[in-house]
Amino acid sequence: MSSRFSAAAAAVSEPALPSRRPRRPFASRLGSRAAPYLLILPACAVIGAVLGYPLYFMGRLSLQHYGLFQLIKHKGEWIGTKNYSQILHDGLFWHVVARTLAFTATAVSLTMVLGTLFALLLAQLGPKMRVLLTAGLIFVWAMPVVVAVAVWSWMVDFEFGVANWLLTYLHIGNFNHHDWFANTWSGWAIITSLVVWGAIPFVALMVYAGLTQVPQELVEAATTDGATSWRVFRDVTVPLLKPIFVILISLSIIWDFQVFNQIWILLNGQPPPQYFTMSIYAFTTSFQQSQYGLGSAIALVMVAILLVVSFVYIRQMVKIGDAE
Amino acid sequence: MRTRRARRIVLNAVALLVFAVMVFPVYWMVSTAFKPGSDIFANTPVWFPYHPTLGNFGDAVHRPHFWADVKNSLIIVSVVVAMSLVLAFLAALALAKFRFYGRRAFIVLIIAVQMIPLNALIIPIYLVLSKAHQVDKLSGVIVTYLTFVLPFTIWTLRGFLLGVPRDLEEASQVDGTTRFGAFLRILLPLIGPGLVATSIFAFIQAWNEYIMAYVLLHDPSKQTLTVWLASFTGDRGTAWGPLMAGATLTALPVVIFFVAVQRKIAFGLTAGAVRG
């Protein structure tokens, strides 16, 4: 192995405990006080250019009545917070919020639990099986969402879906001509399975990577002290993997809360209200009802709710980010 | 000894089951792509393409603008990956190595950016890009994609940079003007795996994206492969055989990219992950 890799390997074999050793300010070595600002400038410029004005514009839109007529004339009518009060008094809106929260909680839990279990499985396997399973997970991760939805759509197709045939064959029930989306619960089961299926590989591989970092001495010490595997996992492994879990849970919440493509494409671009999540509700209000002001307000409320929901995890992430 | 073997067998069986269940949709896509129409629409599923045909692939490839769209997707993705690596590396360097006023704000910014539903911003983003004459241009799409790829890549690269041991940093403190150059020369190879991991993430995000691409790009010869794929579910119903063939072709570059860098991945994920 080249010396570069062994040096890096040495670097990461340091204990993974949060480091409290003071770092010598590298800044003074590199000399320039302006250096950090210059370094983050390009990234900030891109983000600012693409999102800055649009966010401001969306904020303005949310305070206006902006239908197709106004869109063509490029001029909206100011109505203050009427859009927001309309949303908050709309029963459908609250159903959509509740549904989005329920879906996010379910999807994130399933993803994290199954992903961690798969990671533990990977850690226990022999090298050949591990390579096979890892390769499988990577194939799944590599599939573009549009492709994955197309395949799942075909698998649960009303006329020719293989899932229907298989379930009937295994005598789980009669799924011939089964309409997966007629019943809201079964429809959501398909959507959740699709989302979780696509999300597991990333979580499993990241957690597995973390597991390989857990120092064997600690595990052995705990085992010789008489701890069961579960206790070892709970008291030794989990605390060490906490930073990974925090990131993964935060990202999963953020991503699953905003799920759009899977639902949209599975339901052929015309999901009925029972399948609305907040991002779909915002999109259809804007584009199908041509109520751009109202749609913008919904989107902003969605961001606010997401911030509240993920607040605890985000704060942890910022703390981790700041601590180094 | 017995229990060890039994345990091994059980674990392997479980692993095989997990593998089969997870990979089945991928297998189904590929096998459908090779099946003729009569097998695809058979009343009993045909599990293996016993009469493989390249007809579906031929149909897919001969659809209008296929090769143009392949080129577009490859251009967009390569530029997004390259630029995000550069920009994210610089920003991650700042976060990892410097204490500066506004650092916390920057961290909050890159986390907050990920929470914004891009779909809601379609029209405002369209307006901004239109003013800059970037609509119906690949560069407009590239810049938009960068925005939602950067946060995660910055965060991950920051983690990798933190993993570089201090003695190596200090070893690079050669005097004079070669300071930063030497620093880079030592640093870059060490975080190589990190760069690979983030480039895979950027690749997948850019390759996957659908809605912004179809709104921002009008000319069919400028569209991306994912939008091209959506054209299969046309108004005349879905041509499943060619669609699965097209889907396989669309998934292929990502898989190739993975295989090409797969050794570095495992190492990369290992090296950087724990640094949170």
Next chain:
Amino acid sequence: MKLRIIAAVALAAALATAASTATGGTKRSTAQQVVVWVMTDAQNGWPGAIAAANSQFQQQHPGVDINIQYQSWDTVLQKFDAALAASDPPDVIELGNTQTAKYMAAGAFSSLNAKNFPNSSTWLSGLKSSCTYRGKLYCVPYYAGARAVIYRKDMYRQAGIKGLPKTYAQFLANGKKLMKKFGKNRNFSAFYEPGQNWYVPTTFVEDYGGHIAVQAKNGKWKGTLDSPQAIHALTVFKSMVQKLSRASKTQDEAHPYPSIPFAKGRMASFIGNGWEWPYVFNPKGGAAPKSFEKKMGAYPMPSHIKGRYMPTFLGGSDIGIPISAHNKALGADWIKAFTGTQSETIIAKAGNIANTTKLANVNAHNPALAPFARAAKYSWFVPTSPNWVNVENSHLLKQMLTAILTNRKSVQAATKSASKQITQILNASP
């Protein structure tokens, strides 16, 4: 050190520039190009009409580049709205005839003079009225479509059906014979009617004297699907579907497309447009060989009143010039070429109804397509309100039908809430 950072930033900028030039960006030099948005239907179904129009246009304007961008129904309006917001729309755009009212009322189109366009004195009145707003013309009729029953002649014969049904009662009786003969196959439908194919139940409503909505003298709309006639019609429809159809209750007429299960023998008949005919044995997506066509026939859906057909929904498309288009004159010339007799003949021969009565008999001698032209004799159209397309976009009719057919709601309850919503949407201020 600063230098290195600046170098990195410059590298990034260079890459960006490389990207934008690598696109070979077609500069929108306004005098050289006409941008046309038409649906993929033309690309797949009647490409000859496009080619004819292009060559005619090119003769008139030799230096101009014709940029045809085929759109799909699902996404075109989103792109159009975004383009309108940025004042960067195409020069020519096709819209469905149920969508034009909204865009005309919002001022999206340039007004046109009918005299400048070919065959305008003989345009189909239904299409022409979908292009007229407050007395002015804002688009040009493109084509219309009528629906008829497409059926398997051999299955009808085997089930002992002689001749074609002249009344709805006969149709229903025929359906029962088919179910008796073939119904043991769990996948078989005598008449395949996907739950969300809303064109068919609304046809029943119109046949029994009901309407989706009516406009009072004061201009206000009222949803009338809960009128006694409409409820009766939908009850008849529901009973028919339960007896004769095993299609999905949550999918519409495009997902899945009936042609493939039809080719696989899973149904004896379905209602479709003329242009759907060749799709059954289209080798590209279909599952039947060309010889299958010999077994197919078509007839207009008979009314419950003897001697009439059930009024078919007269769908279709119009073509207009957006108000902020860059090349209106060029756009108008292209439209003249595309809606002239030569292109329209090709469009009609592909299974559609041409925009002019002069070409009404183009398909009269084609046994496959003649029934569709006949079916257009009795037709109906959606409420001509600018807000109608919002009703379509909300998919509330489709959801109402699914609720009725899956027994989630009674016909009375479902139509009552749907009518209320329709009233609300149609009367909303734009």
